[in-house]
Amino acid sequence: MELFGSYTSPFVRHCRIALLETKTKFSFTETDFETSAKLSPAKKVPFLHHNDLRLHDSTSILKYVRDKADERFFADVKDFDQYCLVNTAMDSAINVFLLEREGVTADSVKYVKRQQQRINDILQxxxxxxxxxAYEGPHPFSDGELRLGCFLSWGLFRERFNLDKYPRLQAFVDKLNDYPYFADTDPNRS
Ligand SMILES: N[C@@H](CCC(=O)N[C@@H](CS)C(=O)NCC(=O)O)C(=O)O
Known part of the structure; x- marks a missing residue:
């Protein structure tokens, strides 16, 4: 199984955590913007190759990894909804980050402002x-919680936001940082 991605991507990190949790054997190929544009129609990382199988999104990769290990992907619909909401915030945050690099900001484009509001509201x-x-699963954190942790940790790493106004989220990140698979995949360690 070959996972393609970057050490800083929160989407890739979630997949790496699931692969470590399930003790799945895999190799990791660092993939830059140009290579992902050539090798995946989505032009994003992560993507995964396993024999003839090609997966192009972190969600399908997670489903595949959890299924193979006989683990449920989502224990309940609330956790799934949290995963989806955080995913929406994460997509927006990455888009705003990449657009800013090209000079497009929330001040100049209304739709970018909407993306920023979406991020703020989901954080709140x-x-x-x-x-x-307490979560009754084989691992200490559910996929909805891991998604949130990967997002918050990426936002702090890229200085997209701080958690001064969000003490519970700060406490949550602190707790996740004590989880070895989370700590081992920290973007600051790349
Ligand atoms: N829906 C995708 C999103 C992945 C994603 O946005 N990856 C970013 C890196 S964190 C990327 O490759 N962006 C390149 C681009 O937007 O062109 C997933 O869940 O895998």
């Missing part, structure tokens, strides 16, 4: 929820 909603409460 996550702050208002309880996290890292």
């Amino acid at each position: 909603l996550m702050e208002d929820k309880e996290h890292a409460v």
